[in-house]
Amino acid sequence: MRILVIGNGGREHAIVWKLKQSPKVTEIYCAPGNGGIAGLATCVPIAVEDVDGLVAFAHEKQVDLTVVGPEVPLLLGVVDRFEQEGLKVFGPRKQAALIEGSKRFAKELMQKYHIPTAAFASFTDEEKAKAYVRKQGAPIVIKADGLAAGKGVVVAQTVAEAEQAIADTMEEKVFGEAGNEVVIEEFLSGQEVSLMAFLDGKTVKPMVVAQDHKPVYDHDQGPNTGGMGTYSPVPQIPEKVVQQAIDTIIWPMHEAFRNEGIEYKGVLYAGLMITADGPKVIEFNARFGDPETQVVLPRLKTDLVEVMEAVIAGRLDELSLQWSEQAAVCVILAAGGYPSSYEKGLPITGLDEVEEDTMVFHAGTKQQEDRVVTAGGRVLGVTATGADIGKAREKAYQELAKISFKDMHYRTDIAAKAL
Template identity: 65%
Template sequence: MRVLVIGGGGREHALVWKLKQSPRVKEIYCAPGNGGIGEIATCVPIAATDVNGLLRFARDRGIDLTVVGPEAALMAGVVDTFEERGFRIFGPEKAAAKVEGSKRFAKRLMEKYGIPTAAYRTFSDPKEAVAHIREQGAPIVVKADGLAAGKGVVVAGTVEEAVNAVRRMMEERTFGSAGERIVVEECLTGQEMSLMAFVDGETVRPMVPAQDHKPVFDGDRGPNTGGMGSYSPVPQIPEEQIREAETRILEPMARGMVREGLCYRGVLYAGLMITEEGPRVIEFNARFGDPETQAVLPRLEGDLAEILMAATEGRLDKVEVAWRREAALCVVMTSGGYPGPYPKGIAIEALPENAEDLMIFHAGTKRKDGRLVTAGGRVLGVTALGRDLREAKHTAYQTLESIVFQGAHFRKDIGLRAIDSRI
């Protein structure tokens, strides 16, 4: 089987790495890929949103299965185009991917199907949004309605911070057209959890939960990023609340999609807050999370290619999905200055080899004159497996200390909340 993975970040490296373990996969390509993916697959210089270029490549190389990584490719309609031409592709169609592409759309679906989430209002007029914020007070959450690479959310501790967020999104257009409309919602409190599932219509196969770390600095300080690290399992969250999230959130949303006439065959990602009243949805995504995938896929037993192929063929209900007992922890190394401006082309030194309990997933790297250099804000994701999170954390951080590039930054407290809860 020939497989094409669309994307070029750490999530896609993890997907390629896991798919390559399948005895069914004979050739694997990645568009556009990165410096690490190129060591285990053939990278092709096609942008993730170049739908026609991707289609031509799939036709010319006889691709049997395409796997979509980034949300931008979904919203560009790559799934619709591939399916219209008879190519198997894993990911929801564009209309269904609006569950991520429009926060207002997702909120309306949650209201309609009784899925617990934060109270909210949407605005297309910044003056009305500011008036609402001043009336509600802080803390309060301001979200760009459209795609903003995981950075279009501001959890404002003061009214002025929220007002400034509205101005940046709607007037200064920090996130372009994604900020034409915004969602303002109540600030939920509790533990965050990411829960992904393989979905094929009404069939839902949950993955093991993970917890992401968005702020750039230790102690959840500083601006939000695309994700500074993740770990799985999340032992501080009771098993019954995880099951509740599956039955009250993931399964109703899958059923709701079917009732809306939407074709959803892909990953449904629920970003959750575990409140005193139970799980509440912060956001839905229409694809594998990043960096959650780097902590979840190493725990998957069996053949990822078989699971994804089954979903595209409408037979996910016939496939068993099993998980390893070991814990996994991923720490992201970033370029200096990220999530603000950062340099590129910095040489990366002393990168260790992957091992049974250690995976180095590349996010923003490329090969230049035979050397591995930085090419993005998030550069590497160091993922370790262990008997528990403490062991996985030790291995990951021990490895991080040996990797060198100028300006490298990483959080020192990934997984600490979970480990402290077990002491």
């Protein structure tokens, strides 16, 4: 099989790495790919937004399966286009992907189908939004309604901070058009968990859970990022609580799609808060999480190609997903200044010194002549596996110490909550 993976981040590197293990695969292309993916697949310079270019390439190379990594092409309707062209593609259609593309759409759907989530209100008027915040008090959560690359969320500890976040989002447009509307939510406390599942329109097959670390600094300090590290399993969250989330959130969401006449095929990602009242939804995504994929896929024993083909064909019920008992820990190495402005084009050293049993997933890199340089805010994800979280964590930190680039920073407490 010839496979095309769309995307250029750590998630796509993990997907390519996993697909490469399938005996069914003969060739993998990645558009546009990155400096690490280049070692496993043929990178082609087609942007993720270039739907016409992607379709033309898939026809030209007679691609047997296309896998969509990021959210942007999903919301541009890349899956709809590929299907119209008779091309096999993995990912939800545009209408289904709105679960991530509009936070208001997601919240209203959850409200309609009684799926546990934080109380909320949405606003297109800045003054009304601020008045609502003054009435509700703090802490409170301000979210840009549209896509903001994982950064459009502010957990405001004071009313003044919340008002500033609303002004930044709606007036200053720090998240661009995504901030034309804001969703304001009650603050939920507890531990966060990421639960992903494969959906084929009829069946739900949950994956193993992971826990991401959003704030940039140790002890969950500093601004939110796209994720600074993750681990799986999450031993401090009881199995019965995970099952409760599957029963009260994932399956009901699947049924909500069906009732709304939306066929959802692909990965549904639920970002959950485990509150005193049980699991509640913080957000839904319409694709594999990043960096959760970097610890979940290394634990998947079933052939990923077979899983994706079963999803597309609507026969997921025939498949039993097998998972490794091993733990996985991923630590993100970020560029100095991230999640604000940062330098690019910095040479990375030590990649060839990392032991082979540790995966270094490239997120923001590019190949420049004979070396790999930085090309993004989250640069690398170092993933190690081990018999338990402690061993996997020790290995990840031991191996990442061999890598360096100017102003590199990372959290030193990834997976500490599990110990």
